[in-house]
Amino acid sequence: MLMASRLNDAVLPYAVFCHEGDEAGHRRMLQGMGARGLLQLGLRLGEGTGAVCAWPLLQSAVHMLSDMNNFENANITKYF
Secondary structure (H helix, E strand, C coil), X not given: CHHHHHHCHHHHHHCCCCECCCCHHHHXXXXXXXXXXXXXXXXXXXXXXXXXXXXXXXXXXXXXXXXXXXXXXXXXXXXX
């Protein structure tokens, strides 16, 4: 993602940074892109473990934004 963003910074809004690794190089890479990870777990595995941990959080956020009812559709009147 760092290289892609250097070629065209328009890709950054489409990126999901799942975690902030505990390695200095990973932190510097995120800082260079002005990015923050969703999770800070102190991982040093480098095998996509942060993505696996963040996946349920992302699924939940998408579900909440796309499938949650609102007051109007649920026929709930304002109480204030």
